[in-house]
Amino acid sequence: MTDPLPPELVDLRRSIDNIDAAVVHLLAERFKCTQQVGRLKAAQGMPPADPEREEAQVTRLRELADAAGLDPVFAEKFLNFVIAEVIHHHRQISEPR
Amino acid sequence: MTDPLPPELVDLRRSIDNIDAAVVHLLAERFKCTQQVGRLKAAQGMPPADPEREEAQVTRLRELADAAGLDPVFAEKFLNFVIAEVIHHHRQISEPR
Numbered sequence: 219m220t221d222p223l224p225p226e227l228v229d230l231r232r233s234i235d236n237i238d239a240a241v242v243h244l245l246a247e248r249f250k251c252t253q254q255v256g257r258l259k260a261a262q263g264m265p266p267a268d269p270e271r272e273e274a275q276v277t278r279l280r281e282l283a284d285a286a287g288l289d290p291v292f293a294e295k296f297l298n299f300v301i302a303e304v305i306h307h308h309r310q311i312s313e314p315r
Numbered sequence: 316m317t318d319p320l321p322p323e324l325v326d327l328r329r330s331i332d333n334i335d336a337a338v339v340h341l342l343a344e345r346f347k348c349t350q351q352v353g354r355l356k357a358a359q360g361m362p363p364a365d366p367e368r369e370e371a372q373v374t375r376l377r378e379l380a381d382a383a384g385l386d387p388v389f390a391e392k393f394l395n396f397v398i399a400e401v402i403h404h405h406r407q408i409s410e411p412r
Binding site for chain 2: 234235241246251258283288289293296
C-alpha cells in the first residue's frame with residue numbers, strides 16, 4: 219500500500235483538474251474558430267499559414283504571459299504547438315481529396 | 316499592398332485572441348498550482364513524476380475533450396506538453412544547486 223497523499227496535494231490537484239477542464243473547453247472553442255478560418259481561407263484561396271499574423275500573436279501572448287506571471291518562452295512554445303495543429307487542419311481542408 | 320482581410324476573418328481572429336488570452340491566464344494559474352505541488356513534493360521527498368496520476372489525468376481529459384468536440388488525441392498531446400514543462404520545473408526545485 220502507498221502512503222496517503224498530503225491533503226494539500228489533493229487540494230492542489232483538484233484545482234489543476236478544474237483549470238485543465240476550463241482550458242480544454244476553451245481549446246474546443248478555439249478550434250471551432252480556426253476551422254471556420256480554415257474554410258474561409260480555402261474558399262478565398264488564401265494560404266493556410268500567415269507568418270505576419272503569427273508573429274503578432276507571439277508578441278502579444280508573450281506580453282500577456284509576462285504580465286500574468288507565466289514564462290513568455292513557454293507561452294510562445296504553447297502558441298506554436300497550437301498553431302502547428304491548426305495549420306495541419308487547414309491543409310486538410312484546402313488540399314484536394 | 317495586400318488585399319484587406321475579409322471582415323469575417325478579422326472577427327474570428329478577435330475571438331481567437333480573446334480565447335488565447337484566457338488560456339494564457341489559466342496556464343499562469345496552473346503553473347502557480349504546480350509550483351506549490353513541486354515545493355510540497357520536494358519537502359516530502361516525493362518523486363517529481365507520478366505516472367498513475369498522469370494516466371488518470373489523460374483519461375479524464377480525453378473524455379472531457381470528446382464531450383466538448385475537441386480531438387481527444389490533441390487533448391492528450393496538450394496535456395503531455397504541459398506535464399513535460401511541469402516535470403522540468405519540479406526537477407529544478409528538487410535538484411541540489
